[in-house]
Structures are given as C-alpha cells and as structure tokens.
Amino acid sequence: MKKIAVATLCFLVLFCFQACKENEAKSVSFYHWKTKYSISENEKQLLKKANSKKLYLRFFDLSYNQQENQVLPTATLQMPAKDSTLGLQIIPVIYITNEVFEKTTKPSQLKYIAGQTLEKILRLKSQHFNGNIIFPQIQIDCDWTVSTKESYFTFLEELQKSDLLSQFGENSIKFSATVRLHQVKFPEKTGVPPVDEATIMFYNVGDLGSMEETNSILNIEKTSLYLSRLHEYPLPFNVALPIFSWGVLYREGQLVGILSDIEEQQLTENFTVSESENWFIATDDAFINGNFVYKGDKLRMEDVTFSEFKKLQKMISEAAGRDYSVILYHINSSTLQNLNVNELLETVR
Structure with a gap:
C-alpha cells in the first residue's frame, strides 16, 4: 500500500511539473x-x-x-x-x-x-x-x-x-x-x-x-x-x-539609401505624398537619419502589418x-x- 502511495505521489509531482512547464510562456x-x-x-x-x-x-x-x-x-x-x-x-x-x-x-x-x-x-x-x-x-x-x-x-x-x-x-x-x-x-x-x-x-x-x-x-x-x-x-x-520599418530612398531610379525608423514628423516636414501607395517625394534638400536627401528623391515606405x-x-x-x-x-x-x-x-x- 505504501509503495502505491509513493508511486502515486511521484506521478502527481511529475504531472504537476509537466503542467507547469506547459503553462510557462514560451520565451x-x-x-x-x-x-x-x-x-x-x-x-x-x-x-x-x-x-x-x-x-x-x-x-x-x-x-x-x-x-x-x-x-x-x-x-x-x-x-x-x-x-x-x-x-x-x-x-x-x-x-x-x-x-x-x-x-x-x-x-x-x-x-x-x-x-x-x-x-x-x-x-x-x-x-x-x-x-x-x-x-x-x-x-x-x-x-x-x-x-x-x-x-x-x-x-x-x-x-x-x-x-x-x-x-x-x-x-x-x-x-x-x-x-x-x-x-x-x-x-x-x-x-x-x-x-x-x-x-x-x-x-x-x-x-x-x-x-x-x-x-x-x-x-x-x-x-x-x-x-x-x-x-x-x-x-x-x-x-x-x-x-x-524603413524608407527606401531612390534618386533618378537608383537606390541611394535606407532611412531606418523614420518618424511621421520627418515625413510630413520633408516629403509630399505621391499618387502611388506608400510613395513620397522629397520637397527640399535635407539630411535625415544619416542620409542626404535631395529635392525630387523618391521614398518608398515599408513596414510589417x-x-x-x-x-x-x-x-x-x-x-x-x-x-x-x-x-x-x-x-x-x-x-x-x-x-x-x-x-x-x-x-x-
């Protein structure tokens, strides 16, 4: 009888341990x-x-x-x-x-x-x-x-x-x-x-x-x-x-840089919205996030939904x-x- 009780206790401990592991949020x-x-x-x-x-x-x-x-x-x-x-x-x-x-x-x-x-x-x-x-x-x-x-x-x-x-x-x-x-x-x-x-x-x-x-x-x-x-x-x-997210910058059809983590304010101050979705056109020369941007440059904004x-x-x-x-x-x-x-x-x- 004592052996059965010990075996049952061991089973319960293992069961609880496994349940705790499963309930623990995956890292x-x-x-x-x-x-x-x-x-x-x-x-x-x-x-x-x-x-x-x-x-x-x-x-x-x-x-x-x-x-x-x-x-x-x-x-x-x-x-x-x-x-x-x-x-x-x-x-x-x-x-x-x-x-x-x-x-x-x-x-x-x-x-x-x-x-x-x-x-x-x-x-x-x-x-x-x-x-x-x-x-x-x-x-x-x-x-x-x-x-x-x-x-x-x-x-x-x-x-x-x-x-x-x-x-x-x-x-x-x-x-x-x-x-x-x-x-x-x-x-x-x-x-x-x-x-x-x-x-x-x-x-x-x-x-x-x-x-x-x-x-x-x-x-x-x-x-x-x-x-x-x-x-x-x-x-x-x-x-x-x-x-x-990032902005991919083009000049005369050529890739010239990436604007990482560009903020909404930077977009509104330096670009105008293009007719195409996610595209913007630089309104003036600027230096943004380590990149020189010239008037007329095109920027494609990309993110992950x-x-x-x-x-x-x-x-x-x-x-x-x-x-x-x-x-x-x-x-x-x-x-x-x-x-x-x-x-x-x-x-x-």
Missing part, C-alpha cells in the same frame, strides 16, 4: 541592432512579457576598408552603463560584409581575422559587462555567396578552434550563423555553415534596388517559394522575424517540421508602437 528573444545600447521602460516591459532569456546584441561590424586595404571593425557597440542588460543572457552578434571574404581568401589571413574578432569581443566584454556575465553563444551574420563560402566557412572554423575561447570563462561557447532563405533552398550550392545552429532570416527577401518592388522587408508570396525544403535543413535552427506577420508565422510553422525558437528583429523598432504586443507574442508562441 521570445530579440535583436538589439542600434550601435548605442538603449532599452526604454516600454521595451523592458516587452522583454518581460515575452519571457525573454536572451538578447542578441550587435557588438560590431566587419567590413573591408578600401583605403587601408584591410578588414576593419565599424559600428562598435556603445553602452552608457556597465552591465545594464537586465540579467539577460547576451549573444554577441558580429555582422560581416560579404566583401570581407571576397578580399580575404588565404587561410593565414582568415585565422588572423578570426583571432582579432574574438579579441575585440573579449575587450567589449571586459569594458561593458561584469565578470560574471555569460556569453553562451556567438552569432556571425554574413550573407555569403557561392564564391565566398570556402573563405567564410574557414573563418567560422578558425573561430571555433581558437585558443582565445578559453578566456571567455565558459565551459563551451556555441556558434551560430544567420542563414538567408536562398541558402535554405539550395544548400548543395551555397553550402551549410560549420556551426552549432542556424538563425534563418525570414525578411528582406524582396528586390531592394527595384522601384517595382512593393515591400522588400516582407513579401509573403516570394517567401513561400523558398520553404519547400525548410524541414530538411541539416542544422538545428531558430527563426528571425521582422518587426521593423500584423496580418502579414501572422501569415508568415503560420507558413513557417507548417513548413518547419520541428520546434523552433523565435527572435524578433528588433527591440528598438518604432513598429512595435503600432502593433498589439499581446497579439504579436501570442502569434509566435
């Missing part, structure tokens, strides 16, 4: 992409509602400097206060232009750049974070091509076998890489990065340079063309979904064939002010 992560770190009170509340455990924090970019004839870091993270990251696990993200691997092909060069990358991450860790902060993962963001995959993959391998990893203090650091949809559909051609996991980016699939494009951030019809082999992807993956976001998430869920985590790009987006946060989070859980 949703965010990217922080601005160079200057900032999290507003509203954004703190959003992280709490999302049960966020991780923050994918852009540390710096690597690009090829033509004048110096070498790879140099740009857009290095600035933080106003040490360890102001709300107790979240930090995933350093390094964005690297494809040109770096067009210009850098020798194994010795790639090993050197890998070492310099890790050293800079370590310096930023020491500068901005307390000693007990853990970096469980480092993410590399690069839209590699068939011609650069060998150099890029060698760079990734050099990162993972570097002696510098012991200085991070963790037992082991995982590495992840961002993967675009064309790289998901044609892995035999583009290759699969030699990392622990992938983050598949479900945005920016449109033709940014074309004035015929309606929305380069999110195009459901175009995205659907790349999902037939999503369930086959050989790496564990999570998905990055868009919650941002909740309806399209729901369609995207449903499409991914049906095609993935496995469980996955969600990362939203990005936490500082003004688009969040126009979305119902509760509905948004419910959609991705």
